[in-house]
Amino acid sequence: MAEAIMKQLVAEAGCSDEFEIASAAVSEEEWGNPIYPQAAAMLRRNKVVFDGQRIARQMKASDYEKYDLILAMDEDNIRGIRRIAGGDPEDKIHLLLDYAGEHRNVADPWYTRDFVTAYNDILLGCRALLKALPHYS
8 A cells, every 4th residue: 555655645746757666575475466455445445546456576685775765564574674685774774654753553454454544554654754855845
């Protein structure tokens, strides 16, 4: 959901060509699967455009060098990202909600089935992230 939400926000800000936004998993659980149906339904309900054929991929160590920021939804993912990347010497890895001034995990709908709260957390974080970028504040 975060990838689609952030892409829509930067498109609305008229700066899509200045960003490369992608998502990747730290585990193999969803690797190769399309977006979870309830997540897709939540995006549609909120009129967030997304490619319904998007397939999950696993993060690679080379992603650390490729991207300026690597955002995680929760602390478990932070640990997984650091493991894959071999650490975080450039301080690129952050919790998404840190940008909203809330050092906490995004509510995980996998366990709660509460996709509304997860969507709202992600939207809050993505809006705050875009605002925190110096050029777009």
